[in-house]
Amino acid sequence: MEKEFHHHPSRMPDNSAMKQQKLPAHQLHFSARVVLTIFFATGVFCFCMGVILILSAQSIQEIEINYTYICENCAKLRENAFNFDQKCTCSVPFYLQENMEGDVYMYYKLYGFYQNHYRYVLSRSNNQLVGKDIMDVEDCAPFKVSQNKTPIAPCGAIANSMFNDTIILSYTLKSSVHIQVPMLKTELTWWTDKYVKFQNPSLINLSDRFVGTEKPPYWQAPIYELDTSDPGNNGFLNDDFIVWMRTAAFPTFKKLYRRLYRVQYFMDGLPAGNYSFNISYNFPVTRIKGEKSVVLSTLTWSGGSSLFLGLAYTVTGAFLWLASFALMAIHMTMKKKKLSYRR
């Protein structure tokens, strides 16, 4: 080693040090400009996005009808666990003052429902939900198996507590002519949900696929009867089911329930007028001191929370501007110092 070292005196740092110092200095000069430009451009982009989002959020029309108290009789009935077999429907009339133009979405909104509790969030079997192993109920406590030890499908607390009110919207065409507003119950989920995260176990006959399992204890019908009219919306592929299984992060949350089918009177959206929600009230909330409401909204491409997103973008944009000005100032003073040093 020592010998070698003596053989190559040219590798000693002395000479190259100057070069090395020059090179990064040059790069720094170049990259400062690039970084500044990127910061500035990103700042402008974020700011514009933010403004667009805030403007579009303001054009969203939304009405919310809180039906826990309007359907008080049903709410009281559901407080008592022995009355769950009894049907309870409730009609909630309302007047829509302005046309709701474009696509209209119907949501249910729950207040005070803790879908984010850690034990609850983990109580599911992804192996089951992707159709890999229908018998895998390992992580589903306390809803793994039924009383006679049969595995539950879909197992777990999330699936068991699925929202099960049915909400029908009807429109008063003339004084006593009511028509049901056509609503679609598909394409309510993300693409990855329907094609990656949820799959039915693969056998030809859907009910055969669930042989050897039992329905969740709180459900009235097995999973393969959620929507018998449409195989693509049945079993684990049911949109209502998938929507419920995507757990909410806050105790107050809104989940997509239906979307307006734009035909006939509803080609351009919902016309102003008299409407009523016909609600089959099954899901208990008063026991947990919660509340339920139904929301109609003209959601834009940017989603329902675009006001929040818009603010986030605007703030980020402003911050990036500030940062780029600060960087520019630093850069300038450094440049000045360098110049005076050279002089």
Ligand SMILES: *[C@@H]1O[C@H](CO)[C@@H](O)[C@H](O)[C@H]1NC(C)=O
């Ligand atoms: C729902 O309506 C009731 C009675 O009108 C009211 O007391 C309650 O605060 C409302 N809840 C929400 C979340 O708006």
Ligand SMILES: *[C@@H]1O[C@H](CO)[C@@H](O)[C@H](O)[C@H]1NC(C)=O
């Ligand atoms: C609705 O859900 C509740 C709570 O999960 C359950 O107790 C009830 O039996 C269900 N009713 C229907 C009709 O599915």
Ligand SMILES: *[C@@H]1O[C@H](CO)[C@@H](O)[C@H](O)[C@H]1NC(C)=O
């Ligand atoms: C699927 O299986 C069930 C029960 O084995 C049977 O009643 C039903 O007719 C079958 N459906 C089809 C389409 O084969």
Ligand SMILES: *[C@@H]1O[C@H](CO)[C@@H](O)[C@H](O)[C@H]1NC(C)=O
């Ligand atoms: C809506 O209903 C109210 C009360 O039932 C009635 O007075 C009003 O004329 C109705 N409006 C329309 C546009 O049908």
Ligand SMILES: *[C@@H]1O[C@H](CO)[C@@H](O)[C@H](O)[C@H]1NC(C)=O
């Ligand atoms: C609401 O739905 C129930 C059950 O589907 C039906 O019996 C009732 O007539 C409906 N009420 C209205 C006002 O549409």
